[in-house]
Amino acid sequence: MPVLEVRNIRKSFGNVEVLKGIDFTLEKGGALSIIGSSGSGKTTLLRCLNFLERPDEGSIKVNGEVLLDCSDPSTLRESQIRQKRLHFGLVFQSFNLFPQYTALKNVLLAPKLIAKENHDWEKIRHDVYDEAYDIFRNIGLYDRMDNYPHQLSGGQQQRVAIARALIMHPDILCFDEPTSALDPELTGEVLKVINKLSEQKTTMIIVTHEMEFARDVADHVIFMDGGIICEQGDPQEVFNNPKEERTKQFLTRYSRSQ
């Protein structure tokens, strides 16, 4: 059974239909990269998965559980969205770290708030801290945990943002152009962390403009154009042997610009 099943997702903003029926599935431990030009609907798709936008049509299933089905109002209740969101993690293009907290506190804030609601923070406190330390070691920022975001480079900030998403144990971790806001010399360190996560079999969806990375990290790639999935398949296939004319054009445009 796939960990994620997305069926016929449609979304319009006013008169503009941004997603025109998106279908795909993702296996546990799989890494999916989504490529396509700006405005093709990639970010909107991730935002729908994370319940930051509500699709107009379609359904989202995680581990067989229907999280959202636009034809079934009982799945659209605002009160349940918070719980459903936790199946997904999202790493933003602009990091969105909380500037008033240290890197460590950025990572601990959400687990702490949730544990406090359940009145078991004192009980799990040690484990959560230990896990946070482990994650910081894993992303190579153990010695920068007590720094505030503005004292970190963009690449380091993005790695902290990844840590902040990881500690919530999402079933699927989404990356929305994680390196687009970074100077070229800083993208490598972020991609390295994502690569490492992929090797550790983290289930991931990566929206990216780094074509080489999209090909190497993923075991499945989707090319989106004009709100539809134009082509998808094995990364080597799609990149080396694209079948659709639009995919070919997109890839040539990219290889030329690089």
Next chain:
Amino acid sequence: MSTILEQLPIVVNALNEGFIQTLKLFAVTLLGAFPLGLIIAFGSLSKFKVISITTSFIIWIIRGTPLMIQLLIVYYFPGLVLHSPIWGGGESGRFLAASIAFIVNYACYFSEIYRGGILSVPIGQSEAGLVLGMTKSQIFFNVTLLQMIKRIVPPISNEIITLVKDTALARIIALQEVIWAGQAFMKGSHGISGAIWPLFFTAFYYLIFNGIVTLLLGRLERKLDYFR
């Protein structure tokens, strides 16, 4: 005719007493207007049109009319028009009426500053909170609030300094604040009459107190400098 030097201790004593009333009104106004302003800010930011339009209407009225007239209406309207003098007589009644007029007036000004502060926090901050499973109120108190406070310290400081001086308006309903106490020496008070210098002297009280307020607010601003 006694000399100013002989009058000084008597005058300072009377002015101190008046200034305590000034400080009380200042403190009560801040204590009331800070939270009330936040509620009004949420009202004007509400998704529900009825609430946001009503709130904007109230803000328009309060900011569009002189505080002095608001004071007069709050104090005299219940007694003279409705024939139910709810404030009671004496200084405590005047203080209560003045407090309410000041709190509502300043809350409206604060609310607009808060609103600007809330809107200036990037939307990505609350989206990051949502994605991490936080509730809207958790996001407001743990993420947005401090960033908002950092941004509004300079404009709020302006309002606070204005408030120190605005308290003098309460004299219109005969609240016995420091200017009232200074003016009393012209007609005659504590055995001194025909002296105008005590009235001028009150300016020092405002000046010194505003100096202290400015220093404290500057410290707060520097304290929040630890993040960007």
